[in-house]
Amino acid sequence: MPEHGLRIANLRCRVAGNEILKGIDLTVEPGRVHALMGPNGSGKSTLALSLTGHPQYEVTGSVELDGEDILSLPPDKRARAGLFLSFQYPAAIPGVKVANFLHAARQAEKPGDMPPAKFRALLLEKMDQLGIDPSFMGRYLNDGFSGGERKRLEMLQLAVLAPKYAIMDETDSGLDIDALKDVGSCIAALRASSEGRDMGLLIITHYPRILQYVVPDVVHVMIDGRIVETGGHELAHRIEREGYDRLREEAGASTPLTPSAAV
Amino acid sequence: MPPSSTLSAATPQATGLYERLAALDPVVRAPDARREALDRFFRLKSRREKTGRFWRIDFDSIVPDPRSIDQGFRLSVETGDPVVRALDLPAAAREHPAALARAMGATGIAAGKFGALADAFAARGVFIHVPADHACDEPIVIRYHADAATAIFPYTVVLAERGARVTIVERLGAETQAFVCGATEIVTEDHADVSYAVLQQAKEGSRVIALRAARPGRDARIAWASADLGGELAAGELRVNITQPGAEARLTALFFPRASQHVDLVSTVEHEAGEASSETMVKSAARERGQARFLGNIRIAPHAQGSDARLRDDVLVLSPTAHVDSVPALEIGANDVKAYHGATVGTIDEEQVFYMQSRGIDAAAAGRMIALGFFEPAVERFPSARLRDEIRAELAGKLS
Numbered sequence: 001m002p003e004h005g006l007r008i009a010n011l012r013c014r015v016a017g018n019e020i021l022k023g024i025d026l027t028v029e030p031g032r033v034h035a036l037m038g039p040n041g042s043g044k045s046t047l048a049l050s051l052t053g054h055p056q057y058e059v060t061g062s063v064e065l066d067g068e069d070i071l072s073l074p075p076d077k078r079a080r081a082g083l084f085l086s087f088q089y090p091a092a093i094p095g096v097k098v099a100n101f102l103h104a105a106r107q108a109e110k111p112g113d114m115p116p117a118k119f120r121a122l123l124l125e126k127m128d129q130l131g132i133d134p135s136f137m138g139r140y141l142n143d144g145f146s147g148g149e150r151k152r153l154e155m156l157q158l159a160v161l162a163p164k165y166a167i168m169d170e171t172d173s174g175l176d177i178d179a180l181k182d183v184g185s186c187i188a189a190l191r192a193s194s195e196g197r198d199m200g201l202l203i204i205t206h207y208p209r210i211l212q213y214v215v216p217d218v219v220h221v222m223i224d225g226r227i228v229e230t231g232g233h234e235l236a237h238r239i240e241r242e243g244y245d246r247l248r249e250e251a252g253a254s255t256p257l258t259p260s261a262a263v
Numbered sequence: 264m265p266p267s268s269t270l271s272a273a274t275p276q277a278t279g280l281y282e283r284l285a286a287l288d289p290v291v292r293a294p295d296a297r298r299e300a301l302d303r304f305f306r307l308k309s310r311r312e313k314t315g316r317f318w319r320i321d322f323d324s325i326v327p328d329p330r331s332i333d334q335g336f337r338l339s340v341e342t343g344d345p346v347v348r349a350l351d352l353p354a355a356a357r358e359h360p361a362a363l364a365r366a367m368g369a370t371g372i373a374a375g376k377f378g379a380l381a382d383a384f385a386a387r388g389v390f391i392h393v394p395a396d397h398a399c400d401e402p403i404v405i406r407y408h409a410d411a412a413t414a415i416f417p418y419t420v421v422l423a424e425r426g427a428r429v430t431i432v433e434r435l436g437a438e439t440q441a442f443v444c445g446a447t448e449i450v451t452e453d454h455a456d457v458s459y460a461v462l463q464q465a466k467e468g469s470r471v472i473a474l475r476a477a478r479p480g481r482d483a484r485i486a487w488a489s490a491d492l493g494g495e496l497a498a499g500e501l502r503v504n505i506t507q508p509g510a511e512a513r514l515t516a517l518f519f520p521r522a523s524q525h526v527d528l529v530s531t532v533e534h535e536a537g538e539a540s541s542e543t544m545v546k547s548a549a550r551e552r553g554q555a556r557f558l559g560n561i562r563i564a565p566h567a568q569g570s571d572a573r574l575r576d577d578v579l580v581l582s583p584t585a586h587v588d589s590v591p592a593l594e595i596g597a598n599d600v601k602a603y604h605g606a607t608v609g610t611i612d613e614e615q616v617f618y619m620q621s622r623g624i625d626a627a628a629a630g631r632m633i634a635l636g637f638f639e640p641a642v643e644r645f646p647s648a649r650l651r652d653e654i655r656a657e658l659a660g661k662l663s
Contacts, residue, residue: 052621055613075620076629084621091618095636101622104632108623140636157622 004066005029006051006083006165006200011061013043013050020046022225023061028165028200031191035211035236036204038222039244044204045088047222048169052085053078065165080109082164086154086171092142098153099123099137102160109161119160126159129189131182147174155186162195167202172210184213208236223251277305279329287333287386290356291418300373300383307376325470325496327414327442332384335410335441338417340389342403347429348392349403352418355390362392366422366450370476370504373446377498378474381416381446388418388445393427393455402430402647407445409469411438417445423455425480430458430646435473437465437494449477451485453507458486460645462654465493467522473499482509488645491518491526492657498527505532505539505567512541515644517654519661520553520585531560532572537597540571546641547578548634549585550661556588561604565596572600578608579637581662631662 006028013021020043028034038044050059053075063071070078093101106119114122127134130152142150151171158166172180190196203214211219211233219235220227223244228251229235239247284297292300340349348359355363367390373382389405407417415437423429437443443465451457457477465471471494477485491497497520503512518526532541541561549555561572578587591604611630619629638658645651 053617055617074626075617076623076625079621079623087618087621091612091615093615093618093633093636095639096632097639101619101632104624104628105619105622108625108628140639161622 003064006202007062007064008051009062011047011050011059011063013046013060014058015046015056020225021050024222024227026202026220026227028202030164030198030200032218033201033203033214033216035216035219035233036202036222037206037208037219037236037239039206039248042222043225044206044222045169048085048088048167048204051078051083051167076108079163084158084161084163084166086151086158086166086168088169088173090142090150090154092140092145094140094143096141097137098139098141101141102157105157106160109163122160123156126156126186129182130155130159130186131179132156148176148179151175152179152182155183159186159190162190162193163199165200165202167204169204170206171203172205172207180210180213184210187214208240211236221247223248226251276326276329280326283329283332284383287384288353288356291352292382292385297383300379303373304376304379304383307379325442326380328412331413331442333387333413333415335413335438336387336415336417337406337408337410338387338389339406340403342399343401344399344403346394346397347399347403348390350390350392352386352388352390352420355392355420359390359392362422363390363420366448367418367420368448369450370448370478370502372448372474372476372502375474375500377444377472378446381418381444381472381474384416384444385418385446386416388420391419391421391429391431393421393423393429395424395452396426398428399430402432405431405433407433407435407443409437409441409443409465412440414442414444417443419445419447421447421449421457421459423449423451423457425452426454427452428456431460432647432650433459433461435461435463435465435471437469437471439466439468441465441469443469443471443473445471445473447473447475449485451477451479451483453480454482455480456484458488458646460488460650461490462650462657463489463491463493463497464657465497467495469494470496471498472496474502475500476502476504477512478504478506479510479512481507483507484511484513486513486515486644488515488641489517490645490654490657491516491528492654492661495523496525496527498525500529500531502531503533503541504535505541506535508536508538510536510539512539513644514541514543515641516544516557517546517638517641518555519548519638519658520555521550521661522552524553526553526555528556529558529560530574532562534561534563534567534570534572534600537567538569539567541573543574543576544641544644545576545589546638547587547589548581548637549578549587550581551584553582553585554587557590559589559591559604560594561592561602562594563597563600563602568597568599570597570600570602573603574605576604576606577637578606579634580608580610581634631659634662635659
């Protein structure tokens with residue numbers, strides 16, 4: 001009987017020769033919400049991209065998704081196994097229409113599970129929930145989208161792909177309060193649905209703001225490529241009050257990495 | 264260039280070409296005019312005098328076997344509009360010579376080497392005549408097809424009278440070893456609007472040359488769109504001569520050589536009158552040993568103040584053995600103009616592939632979607648949804 005969960009053990013990652021992740025252990029259980037907080041440059045996005053399979057990252061350690069080792073898989077097979085990343089900086093792909101892309105992605109991840117008419121109805125419902133204008137369907141993927149539009153589109157993909165485990169990499173940055181509420185209610189609706197009830201979430205953020213809308217069961221703090229503290233959601237409030245400096249001192253961390261080295 | 268590849272008027276093949284001219288329709292073109300045009304063909308240098316490192320096509324050696332000329336020429340026209348005149352060239356030359364003469368020869372298309380060849384052998388083709396203020400809503404479809412190992416010289420003439428509007432789709436096909444040298448001339452009179460799209464799907468081993476030129480009148484519009492997807496060699500020019508203010512020209516070209524295909528395309532916009540605009544978009548990809556050359560000419564005459572000329576040219580190189588040369592050539596003689604040129608040459612972007620992979624799409628499928636997307640802004644400028652879908656399917660086939 002495999003152990004359920006997204007189980008990350010001793011994960012290390014080098015980017016362009018620099019070690020960014022220095023041994024991460026973290027397990028996201030089905031249906032649970034984990035928040036990963038930390039200052040800029042601590043390696044949060046690197047963790048997200050390592051899990052997703054960024055082609056230029058050298059990653060060691062182990063990552064199991066419901067018992068399946070996914071670290072040796074290409075990114076598309078990780079996605080089909082049930083992993084999703086809401087990108088901090090989603091790529092723009094001119095000429096590829098949002099509707100075609102969403103359909104291709106759904107077909108790739110859950111082939112033939114939904115007739116086109118039903119898929120279309122699902123899209124319209126989720127777009128309405130996320131405050132996305134239906135005209136988006138005919139636009140080119142992320143091309144000329146504002147930061148907020150990109151993030152809403154990431155959430156739309158999360159909603160229509162309904163993965164087992166989702167990583168949200170700073171989905172809140174660049175969103176105004178209304179957009180943040182839309183994102184929060186979209187996630188709440190997904191978690192209340194039969195498809196999304198068991199979804200495990202890893203929310204990466206450096207502000208606790210989004211955590212008012214999606215309350216975490218567990219909060220981790222990452223500094224300099226290591227998780228230095230883990231606690232309940234009250235840890236997020238403590239960080240809001242105190243900042244990261246005290247945790248950084250306690251961890252004995254060196255000077256923070258420059259953001260460019262950690263992206 | 265080795266002397267053996269240069270065809271002179273003294274070779275048996277050239278003699279055969281002159282003899283073949285004498286058998287062609289004397290009303291469409293007078294025999295003297297044909298001979299004069301063929302003389303010019305032999306006298307003129309091809310635009311591509313030098314064969315380069317990646318370019319070994321010798322334009323002087325590709326003239327056809329004279330005996331095959333017009334022996335396998337298939338032509339049809341579909342139009343549901345009784346007001347629009349769509350005639351075979353010989354019928355037009357006999358029944359409506361005055362109307363035909365308003366457009367045929369009006370763009371100076373015969374000035375270049377292969378324009379002269381097309382002019383010399385102009386005998387079959389189509390004349391489309393749209394009367395003043397008539398809007399033809401359904402696209403007119405012209406089909407030209409060359410049988411295997413034959414040569415055809417399809418000549419298309421479009422006259423859109425004042426305020427007329429028409430969309431024409433040309434489908435150009437050729438079997439293996441065929442040779443096509445065609446010309447299209449469009450005259451849009453004042454306030455007229457013509458959209459002309461070409462889908463070229465010639466078979467392997469065929470060679471297709473197409474010269475296309477338009478002359479819009481005052482406040483008239485012309486839209487060229489060409490998709491050169493077939494043939495071993497596809498060469499030609501898309502040209503607009505702006506001689507009246509208020510004219511608007513839109514040129515779109517896409518091509519995608521693969522295997523051993525060569526494409527050699529020139530776009531030319533001559534701004535000879537001011538207060539007119541042109542916008543050229545070229546999207547090309549190449550894979551395997553596919554080769555392409557594109558030359559984008561924009562010329563703004565010194566007196567053409569207030570011109571607005573744009574040229575956008577993007578190249579996607581899909582194999583290390585593929586090669587695309589892309590050369591913009593802007594000559595701007597006036598000072599109060601807008602002129603823009605943008606070009607990119609690139610490969611499939613790894614970050615884009617990664618993003619699509621993260622949504623479950625495998626790398627090969629992602630690459631195909633991205634490459635199709637690269638062409639999409641050009642595909643969208645073609646008229647008719649069916650034609651666009653057909654172009655997308657052709658491109659998808661070339662990507663798989």
